[in-house]
Amino acid sequence: MKSILGISGSTILSDPAQFDQLFKSAIGHIEIGEFPDEASFYRFLTMARQNQVSFGIHSPLIRGNSKYDLIEHVSVDPLDARINFEQEVALAARVGAEYILVHFPYVKGPVRSNPQPMIEEGLRYLSELQKKYKISIVCEPKLGHNRSSAGIHYLQQFPEEVWGTYQLSLCLDMGDYRMAAGDKWKEYIVPLLPYTTVIHVHNVSFLDDKYYWVPIHPEPNTKEGSFDMKSMIEILAEKKGRYFIMEHTPHSRPSEAYVVEGMEWLHNLIE
Numbered sequence: 001m002k003s004i005l006g007i008s009g010s011t012i013l014s015d016p017a018q019f020d021q022l023f024k025s026a027i028g029h030i031e032i033g034e035f036p037d038e039a040s041f042y043r044f045l046t047m048a049r050q051n052q053v054s055f056g057i058h059s060p061l062i063r064g065n066s067k068y069d070l071i072e073h074v075s076v077d078p079l080d081a082r083i084n085f086e087q088e089v090a091l092a093a094r095v096g097a098e099y100i101l102v103h104f105p106y107v108k109g110p111v112r113s114n115p116q117p118m119i120e121e122g123l124r125y126l127s128e129l130q131k132k133y134k135i136s137i138v139c140e141p142k143l144g145h146n147r148s149s150a151g152i153h154y155l156q157q158f159p160e161e162v163w164g165t166y167q168l169s170l171c172l173d174m175g176d177y178r179m180a181a182g183d184k185w186k187e188y189i190v191p192l193l194p195y196t197t198v199i200h201v202h203n204v205s206f207l208d209d210k211y212y213w214v215p216i217h218p219e220p221n222t223k224e225g226s227f228d229m230k231s232m233i234e235i236l237a238e239k240k241g242r243y244f245i246m247e248h249t250p251h252s253r254p255s256e257a258y259v260v261e262g263m264e265w266l267h268n269l270i271e
Contacts, residue, residue: 002271003240003242003244003271004029004243005028005244006027006030006244007022007027007029008030008031008247008248009034009058010213010247010249011250014033014034014035014036015036016035016036016040016044019044023047023053025263028053029053029098029245030048030053030055031055031056031058031247032057033057033058034058034063035061035062041061054098056097056101056243057091057097059088059101061088061092065084066080066081066084066085067103069106070106070122071119071122072106072111089133089135090133093135098136099135099137101139101171101198102126102138102139103140103141103142104140105119105122105141105154107144108148109144109146109148109150110148110150111150123139123166123168130168136169136197137168138171138197141155141176143176147179149179152176152180160191163192169196169197169198170196170197170198172196172199172200173200173247174199174236175202175211175227177189178227179211185232186235189232189235193235196242197242198242198245199236199242199243200245200247201216201233201244201245201246201247202214202216202247203226204226204227205252213249214226214252215248215254215258215262216233217262218261218262230269233266233269246262
């Protein structure tokens with residue numbers, strides 16, 4: 001089983017006018033969400049089928065819906081977030097998505113009580129949805145407000161075997177893990193490897209107190225604070241069959257040649 005190279009709708013900010021860009025590179029898998037409306041999603045679906053490309057859904061399906069609220073209120077009530085997410089899971093299963101990916105566990109910052117029961121309740125909920133709709137649910141731990149690494153730290157302290165209990169998969173976001181764990185990233189990601197099926201591949205550029213996802217490349221721009229990602233990719237690529245999703249955004253205006261160089265480099269590393 002080979003590893004799968006994919007591209008994210010984030011590279012075009014899910015702009016329907018640029019859907020063609022996602023199919024240009026002969027990549028066989030696309031991960032996408034945050035469509036401007038439902039019509040755009042069905043247009044993408046038609047194109048994916050015409051091009052015989054597999055796809056995963058990155059929740060929320062429609063821009064403006066909840067991204068982070070499954071276990072605590074960030075922008076909407078968790079109950080409303082769960083109702084919406086279940087609708088997305090049902091739809092993803094119906095249209096033949098390979099998986100649906102959700103930001104979990106997500107907390108804005110440190111929580112006052114023991115976070116473990118809250119996270120495990122969320123895992124139980126997601127596991128039940130996975131069984132009900134027979135589609136893989138992939139959990140992506142994320143940085144919280146102001147780059148808070150609380151959620152990623154809580155996950156590191158979590159008993160690893162719990163993931164096996166609930167049969168859920170993980171997505172590791174390379175940029176978030178490097179920002180959260182710094183040079184200790186191995187301590188964080190190695191215990192999670194048995195459950196990891198999706199990797200979000202991008203580097204990070206820091207400008208004016210903000211950070212941007214920039215394309216992976218063999219020669220990162222160290223002036224803007226990029227990380228050396230090669231050894232991380234090599235560890236993640238040891239087990240075959242994972243999805244490696246190029247997930248940069250267009251904000252840094254990378255040239256097409258630069259993106260292609262990074263894509264070819266990544267392809268060689270995961271082969």
